[in-house]
Amino acid sequence: DAKTTQPTSMDCAEGRAANLPCNHSTISGNEYVYWYRQIHSQGPQYIIHGLKNNETNEMASLIITEDRKSSTLILPHATLRDTAVYYCIVRAPRDDYKLSFGAGTTVTVRA
Amino acid sequence: ETGVTQSPTHLIKTRGQQVTLRCSSQSGHNTVSWYQQALGQGPQFIFQYYREEENGRGNFPPRFSGLQFPNYSSELNVNALELDDSALYLCASSSSGFEQYFGPGTRLTVT
Numbered sequence: 318d319a320k321t322t323q324p325t326s327m328d329c330a331e332g333r334a335a336n337l338p339c340n341h342s343t344i345s346g347n348e349y350v351y352w353y354r355q356i357h358s359q360g361p362q363y364i365i366h367g368l369k370n371n372e373t374n375e376m377a378s379l380i381i382t383e384d385r386k387s388s389t390l391i392l393p394h395a396t397l398r399d400t401a402v403y404y405c406i407v408r409a410p411r412d413d414y415k416l417s418f419g420a421g422t423t424v425t426v427r428a
Numbered sequence: 429e430t431g432v433t434q435s436p437t438h439l440i441k442t443r444g445q446q447v448t449l450r451c452s453s454q455s456g457h458n459t460v461s462w463y464q465q466a467l468g469q470g471p472q473f474i475f476q477y478y479r480e481e482e483n484g485r486g487n488f489p490p491r492f493s494g495l496q497f498p499n500y501s502s503e504l505n506v507n508a509l510e511l512d513d514s515a516l517y518l519c520a521s522s523s524s525g526f527e528q529y530f531g532p533g534t535r536l537t538v539t
Contacts, residue, residue, distance in 0.1 A: 359533075360520070360530030360531050361471065361520075361530045366527070402470075414461065414476040414478075414483050415476065416463075416520075417473065418470030419470055
């Protein structure tokens with residue numbers, strides 16, 4: 318019952334910015350956009366989340382469109398260690414007990 | 429600060445047997461969630477415990493059960509194992525319900 322659509326896979330050159338799109342056209346006003354990533358054979362790692370304003374932290378930036386129907390996760394300078402599956406998740410406060418993962422985007426950073 | 433740990437790392441069981449997986453939450457976290465991740469898929473929410481009480485459950489049968497202890501560590505128990513229970517089992521801890529921090533997972537193989 319994932320509420321997001323992401324490309325299946327994408328490649329990125331090392332040192333360049335990686336822009337990961339996510340569509341969430343049915344998002345409700347109180348639902349947040351979360352991003353997690355999962356490096357092979359590890360547990361998912363929290364990256365960032367936002368409601369309607371753009372957000373930035375030490376890992377990435379999150380750009381949410383004004384209508385909130387889509388967002389982009391930006392990894393400013395991709396490294397080989399950023400190769401992972403990236404999950405975009407929409408989450409309501411009432412669902413604060415679970416994360417609903419879709420298939421995610423497999424990002425491969427190439428040297 | 430100690431992260432989320434899980435044991436064992438790998439486990440092989442026979443169909444019909446029972447299994448117990450363990451999770452130690454990150455320091456200061458009072459909520460733990462369990463997820464099942466089949467090969468090639470995103471994690472699926474099993475249930476969550478908050479202060480030793482079940483606080484939400486996904487679409488899993490009653491043979492999946494859990495416990496949370498006063499020190500906030502947790503167990504996932506699965507009875508009458510089936511072949512389809514073969515998966516990576518992840519636990520995640522949180523304190524605010526927002527960011528969940530995942531452990532490395534336990535790889536369960538049912539033969």
